[in-house]
Amino acid sequence: MAGYTEVLQAMLAMVIVSFLVINANRAIVVNNQTIVDGEFENQIVAIAQDFIEESRSSTFDENTTDGDVPVNIPDGFSTIGPDGGESSRADFDDFDDYDGWNETITASGGVEYEVEIEVNYYKDGAVSNQKSTLKQMIVNISSDDLTKNGIVSRYSFKFLRSFYAD
Numbered sequence: 001m002a003g004y005t006e007v008l009q010a011m012l013a014m015v016i017v018s019f020l021v022i023n024a025n026r027a028i029v030v031n032n033q034t035i036v037d038g039e040f041e042n043q044i045v046a047i048a049q050d051f052i053e054e055s056r057s058s059t060f061d062e063n064t065t066d067g068d069v070p071v072n073i074p075d076g077f078s079t080i081g082p083d084g085g086e087s088s089r090a091d092f093d094d095f096d097d098y099d100g101w102n103e104t105i106t107a108s109g110g111v112e113y114e115v116e117i118e119v120n121y122y123k124d125g126a127v128s129n130q131k132s133t134l135k136q137m138i139v140n141i142s143s144d145d146l147t148k149n150g151i152v153s154r155y156s157f158k159f160l161r162s163f164y165a166d
Contacts, residue, residue: 040143043113047113060135082100114142116141122160140157
């Protein structure tokens with residue numbers, strides 16, 4: 001009978017060690033996935049910052065690109081969106097030209113990010129159809145390579161720009 005006890009103890013010890021190894025492997029996989037997701041998110045933040053900084057380097061409104069200031073602020077501002085002949089980012093000369101811009105950016109490692117930009121006037125704490133001295137840019141970025149539970153993650157970055165802060 002004593003021989004069986006030792007065999008049962010050895011089998012129980014192997015089961016316990018197996019559970020420990022499985023849990024350790026699971027923790028390693030989760031940790032690696034977290035590191036990879038963090039790298040994707042760092043790239044997403046960098047892409048959004050590039051668009052925001054690029055747009056900030058342009059003037060607030062089409063009607064201020066030549067250095068003049070409209071007589072009636074904000075009624076003298078232009079409508080949101082690119083103007084005639086502005087079909088690429090190189091042609092954009094004011095902040096709201098980025099409205100409606102869509103682009104696929106391939107980052108290091110061949111990861112593709114879908115970028116969609118929306119620009120609107122902003123008034124009384126919300127997006128507005130009325131012209132104002134504030135414009136809000138929303139940069140939305142997603143990638144098929146970054147999913148959670150099978151759903152593509154979408155990241156939104158908002159930037160509020162004031163005419164008076166130029």
